[in-house]
Amino acid sequence: MLMRIVLPVVVLIAIVLPLVTSGWDAFLTLVWAKALPVLGIILLLQAGQVSFGHAMFFATGAYTAGFVIRAIPGGEIVIALAAAIGASVVAGLLVGVFVVRYRYIFFAMFNLAFSMVFFSLLEKFIHITGGSDGLSIPRPEVLGQAMERSEYEFVLYYLALALLVICLYGVHRFLDSPLGHTLKAIKTNETRIEYLGLSPRRVLLIAYIISAFLAGLGGALVAVFQGIATPEYAYWVRSGEFVFVAILGGTGNVFGALAGSFVFEYIRVTATAYVGDTWQLTLGLVLLVIILFAPSGLVGVINDIRGYLKKDPVASGHNKRPAGKTEKQRGEEQ
C-alpha cells in the first residue's frame, strides 16, 4: 500500500511542485538528501542494531565530494558523488568489518567511538580539512555545464529526488529479498541463522556497507548543496538526529525515512526560531515520548488511523506495544 500508492503519489507531487510554486525547493532538497542516511539507519534497525555514529559516513561523503570538486578544475558533480560513494563504501567496509562482530550496546558504542575519533581528526588536521571552519566547496559543473545558482539548485533538487527514490525502492526490494529476511532474523534469533548455514556477520556487514553508502551519498548531496563541509557533520549530535528521525518516521517501513525527514526538517525550519536554545532538549523529549507511547513512529500512527477508519482490528493493533510481556516470555523468545 505505502510503496504502491503513497510513494508514487508523493513522488509525482514532488516532481510537479517546483514547476508550479517556488520557495520549497531548497527545503525539499535537504529533505531528500537527509532522508538517505535515515534510510541507512532504518536498514540496520531491521537487524535490531542501532548506530550512534553514522554521521562519520555522512561526513566522509561530504568531505570526499568537497576534496574532489576542489581538485578538479571546474569540478564535476557526477565524479564528486561517485567518489563520495566509493569513499563511504570503503569506510563502511573498514569500520564494518570490526563492528559487525558485536551487537546492541557494543555495536552502538563502537560506532559512536569511531565517529568521535573521526570528528576530532577532522578538527585537528586543519591544513587538510580547514579545521572547525570547515571546507568550502565551490559550485561544481553538472555534466560539463557551468550553471547559475538557481539553475544548479533546480538540477540538484531533481538529482536528489531521483537518487532518493531509487534508494528507497532499492532498500525496499532488498528487505524483501532472502538476504533482507536473513537480516531481520538477526534481531529475532541469530543462532538459527547459523544453523541454516548462513553467516549473520556477513549479512550484517552487507547491510552496514549499504547504510554507510546511503549516509555518504546523503552527506555529499548536502555538502554540494550548501557549499560547505564542517566537522560538525561527523558530530554525535548529527548521528543522534539520524536515529531520531528514523524512530520518528517509523522503523517498520522504508517510507518512514521520507516521512520522518520531511517532518523533522519542517519542525527544524519553523521551530528553531522559537526553541533554538532548547532544540536538543525538545528532540530528546519527543524521542522519549515516541519510544514510550508510539514505538512504530509516524508511519505506525498513520496505519493506526487507517485501521480505525476501516475498523480493521489487525491494522489498528500495529501500534500497540507488546503489553504485559513478562521477563520470562521475553527470555523464551530469545
Place this chain on the structure above:
Amino acid sequence: MSLQILVLTVLDGIAYGSLVFLVAVGLTLVFGVMRILNVAHGSFYALGAYAAASLGLVLSAWGISAWFAYPLFIVAAVAVGVSVGGLMERFILRRIYVREEYLQLLVTFAIFMILDNVQRLVWGVQPYFYTEPLSLMGNVTIVGIPYTAYQIIFLPLVALFILFGLRWFLRKTLAGSLIVAVTEDREAATAIGINARKVFFLTFIIGTTLASLGGALDSPTTSVLPGMGADMIVLSFAVAATAGLGQIGGAAIAALLIGLGRSSAVFFMPELEVVVPYLIMVIVLLFRPEGLFGKTTARKI
C-alpha cells in the same frame, strides 16, 4: 631528560586513569546489575563538574576557605547523583526494563540529549574555572618532578577507596549481597523475596553518584565546558569494555592502562591523543571480545 619525560608520562597516566576509573566504575556497575548501558552517564559526570565549579565560585565569592570545597564537592555530587539519577530510574528507566535492547539504548541516549541541553541552558557555553582545591594541596616532588598533590595523591587515593569500598560493600554488607544476588539470577532472587526494583533503584543511584563525584573531583583540574559529558561517556565506555562490562576490579586496571596509553600519546604523538584510548580498546577486543577480565557466556539458543 628522557627519564623525566618517562616519569611525567607515568604520573599523568596515573592521575588521568584514577579520574576515568571513578566515572567508568559507575557505568560498569550499573551495566553489571541492570544490563543497561546508561549513555546519559557522561551527563552525570558533567553535571557533577558544573555543580562543583559553581559551588566553588560561590565559596570564593563569599571569601570562605577553599578547604570547605572538598566536603562540599562530595555533598554536591551526592545531591546531583541521587536526585537526577533517582528521578531518571523511577520515572523513565523503570518503564523500559522489558523492552528491546536497542530501545533501552535509545531512551538513555534521549536522556543524554536532554541533560546535555539542560546543562547548557543553566550554565551557558562559557568555561568555568575553579582551581583552588588543586593549588591548596600544593605540590609534591617525585623523582625531581614537581606534580600537584591533588592529582597524584588525592585522586588515586579516592579511586582506591572507591574500588575497595565498593568491593567491601558488595561482598560484606546486606545491601551489597542483595545486589549481587539480583545480578546473578534476578528471578531466583525475586522468588526468595528480594525486591529487585529497590535493588535496581539503589544500584542506579550509586552509579550516577559515582559519575557526578568523578565530575566534581575533576572540575579543579580542568575547565568545565559543554561537550565534556559526551567525551567522557565514550571514554568510560572504552574503559569498561576493555575490562569487560560489569568488571569492577578490571575497570581499575583498564583505566590505568588507558590513562598511561593516553599520556604517552600526549608526549610522543600529540595528534593521536584522542585516538589512543579507542585503539587500546579495539586491540583488546579484537583478541578478547569479552574484555580483559570478562567471562565468556554460553550462548542461548
